[in-house]
Amino acid sequence: MIVRRLGKLWERMRNTVRNKPHTLEFQAEMEEHVRLLAEQYRRQDMTAEAAMLAARRQFGNTTLLQEDLRTMQMIPAIEALRGDLTYAARLLRRNPGFAATAVITLALGIGANTTIFSVCNAMLFKPLPYAEPDRIVMLSERQHDGTLSDVAPANFVDWRDASRSFSGMAAVKASSFASSFILGGQSETSRLTGGDVSSS
Amino acid sequence: MTKGKGDINKKSEVLQGTLDLMILKTLQAMGPLHGFGIARRLEQLSEEVLRLNEGTVYTSLLRLQQEGWIASEWGASENNRKAKFYSITKSGLKQLARETEDWERISGVIDRLLRLEGQR
Numbered sequence: 246m247i248v249r250r251l252g253k254l255w256e257r258m259r260n261t262v263r264n265k266p267h268t269l270e271f272q273a274e275m276e277e278h279v280r281l282l283a284e285q286y287r288r289q290d291m292t293a294e295a296a297m298l299a300a301r302r303q304f305g306n307t308t309l310l311q312e313d314l315r316t317m318q319m320i321p322a323i324e325a326l327r328g329d330l331t332y333a334a335r336l337l338r339r340n341p342g343f344a345a346t347a348v349i350t351l352a353l354g355i356g357a358n359t360t361i362f363s364v365c366n367a368m369l370f371k372p373l374p375y376a377e378p379d380r381i382v383m384l385s386e387r388q389h390d391g392t393l394s395d396v397a398p399a400n401f402v403d404w405r406d407a408s409r410s411f412s413g414m415a416a417v418k419a420s421s422f423a424s425s426f427i428l429g430g431q432s433e434t435s436r437l438t439g440g441d442v443s444s445s
Numbered sequence: 446m447t448k449g450k451g452d453i454n455k456k457s458e459v460l461q462g463t464l465d466l467m468i469l470k471t472l473q474a475m476g477p478l479h480g481f482g483i484a485r486r487l488e489q490l491s492e493e494v495l496r497l498n499e500g501t502v503y504t505s506l507l508r509l510q511q512e513g514w515i516a517s518e519w520g521a522s523e524n525n526r527k528a529k530f531y532s533i534t535k536s537g538l539k540q541l542a543r544e545t546e547d548w549e550r551i552s553g554v555i556d557r558l559l560r561l562e563g564q565r
Contacts, residue, residue, distance in 0.1 A: 249513060274480060274529050275503065281481045282499065305498030313504050317511050 260318050261327075271314050272307075279304050384414075416443040464497075464505045466548065469533060469541040472515060477532040479522055480506065506531060514540050 282300035283293075291299065315324075337344040372378035385393040386400065396404075396416070405414040471486050472478060478486065483506075484499045509515045514537030522528035533541070 253511075270529075271503075273527075275500070277526065277528060278481045278484070278499065278503075303499060305500030307500065310500050310503050310507075313507055317507055 257318060257320050261320060261323050267318060268311065268314065271311065275304070275307050275310065380412075382411075418442075464501060465509060466541070466544045468502065468505050468509065469514060469537055469544070472531060472533040473538060473541055477518075477520075477530045479520075479528040479530050481522075481528070483531065509537070512540075513537075 279297075279300045282303060283296040286296035286299050287293065337347075373381060375381060384396065384404070386396050388394055398416070401414070401416045405411075408414070467487060467490075468483060471483055471490070475486060480502060484502050487502070506515065506517075510517060510531075514534055515531045516534050517529050517531050519527060520530045
């Protein structure tokens with residue numbers, strides 16, 4: 246039962262993308278019925294046109310039936326969405342000025358968002374390029390008034406040798422001005438920023 | 446974009462329900478038929494009391510197919526034209542039995558009720 250339901254749902258989903266041959270088939274079926282009805286009326290001594298007319302009238306509204314068929318075959322939500330999108334496209338085409346304004350606004354908004362995110366991603370969100378970056382911590386000394394300050398070199402050595410809580414420790418010299426190194430080369434030189442780091 | 450049918454819907458829904466039952470019974474009794482054949486049998490059986498538009502038969506057929514109570518197959522009709530033949534399925538037979546039971550029960554109750562009124 247559930248399998249059959251799923252099968253039907255799958256069928257409906259496929260019907261959203263492919264052309265529906267069922268519609269033509271159904272149309273042919275109904276036309277044949279009307280034709281047979283007309284034949285029956287002909288045998289009752291009506292003219293061909295009158296018979297056809299009577300047959301169509303007796304049969305009823307084929308358009309409504311086609312609609313019933315369509316309702317059964319599709320996913321109503323998607324068809325509604327498709328209709329709305331077509332309508333929106335039609336409206337936009339008729340108001341190019343408005344469309345242009347909307348596009349520019351969207352473009353600016355998306356562009357700004359993407360730029361800011363890229364910067365934040367590179368600087369804040371990406372983990373440090375080390376193994377197990379969540380285990381890296383920064384140690385500082387705290388003064389009497391509570392502010393953090395640099396670690397004295399002697400203290401660093403003591404901490405590194407005596408501490409058992411840390412698997413390794415390295416010292417980084419944060420310069421007040423970025424120390425620049427000149428990387429000389431055959432074709433071009435470049436200036437790099439860097440700091441002094443001890444091995445760990 | 447509303448599809449308001451209003452009061453007509455109620456009446457047509459009742460008729461559609463009984464039409465489903467009639468079609469199932471027709472297919473069970475007479476074997477596979479195409480749409481036109483079903484309409485003719487219904488006309489015969491109801492002795493022309495049922496003057497409905499024959500297109501409504503197709504609404505029922507669509508619904509019955511969707512529920513899986515009938516199956517369809519293309520074949521050749523009496524005058525060798527291509528026609529879609531409908532036949533009742535196993536679950537269709539079960540549904541027919543269920544609906545027949547329901548119908549007999551309801552009509553029995555209404556029958557008794559109406560007879561009761563006349564016994565004053």
